[in-house]
Amino acid sequence: MRHKDENKNEAIFQATIELLNEIGFSDISMSKIAKRANVSSATIYVYFENKEDMLGKLYVKVKEKMSRQLIHDIDDSMPTRQICEQFMRNSMRFILENRDYFFFLEQFSTSPLVDKLYLDDTASMFTAIHEFVEKGKRNGELKPLPTLFLLSYCYFPVTQLAKAHFKGEFEADEENLQQIVRMSWDAIKA
Template sequence: MDSKDKILNAALKLFIKEGFHGTSTAKIAKEAGVSNGALFHHFKTKEDLISKLYIKTKEDYKSYLLDRMVSHKTSKSNIKQFWLNCVHWSLENMDCMTFYLMFSNSPYIDNLSKKEASRNFDFILELFQEAIDTEIIINVNLNLIINSFAASVQSFANFAKDNSDNLEENLEVAFRMWWRSIVNM
């Protein structure tokens, strides 16, 4: 692992544990086992570091999802597979998810970084738009559906942290609950 990755990993742990103001660059450098100079070689400011960490988190999430996308015959099956992939990423990357939830609306991450981090997520819009076009799900604003989807994923991940028994059964039930909220009846 190179020094930049060490810094990003240390920053992730410290930001979720101690917050933005409680985490100094000196503390990040020490945790990463690098000098302050090495940290500032890669990141101009703490704000730059947190923005880059935000972008990296979203890029890792997108790569995970795209690597696991399998085309199914129905929109429901495609959306379910996507939902399951999102849940599994959340469970496998709890620190990243916690960081994302803490800082996705933070003033320390500039709008340009937020736009860069959201680049190439059009496949999500396309997935839901196809289901709307074929009248499988209700025809509402895509952002409303996506926010409902994300809340469902996060809600289940929070539940699963403390309730790991019957995970597969609970995954099925949780998806069915969310699906019923958007299906076109």
């Protein structure tokens, strides 16, 4: 059995993300990934059973990184409004600092592959933010709607601003982010 090199594993992941963002899921192959990562095709199979295994592990890795970033500097003692704002700021920071990861997640979430692979355990990565929202609902600070709805009003406006920023349509600056934060809070507050 060959020894696994963490640098090669990371090179394979990075090559996969780059290629997916360039050519999409339908055109990606293990040989293209190997070529981009400067490893042999056989080397990839030392690390992963097949393409689906690799993509699933990559998805989980990116989601873990994202989940840690989204709750950064948030704690239970903060008012719900401040938690929502920090969540939105953290989301924007993650997206802007990890553009390739963001676009990978966007593609993956709309791919039939996400349903094919068993990836339900990634929901547990976001337990903390769900608990903050639940607490806000119990305290009467947030509308008594499903948590997913409330979080959607905090996350998706940020993603739309980031996409517009990447296209050069809007600047993801403090002023625009603050407007989105205010609008989102107005939409979810009780």
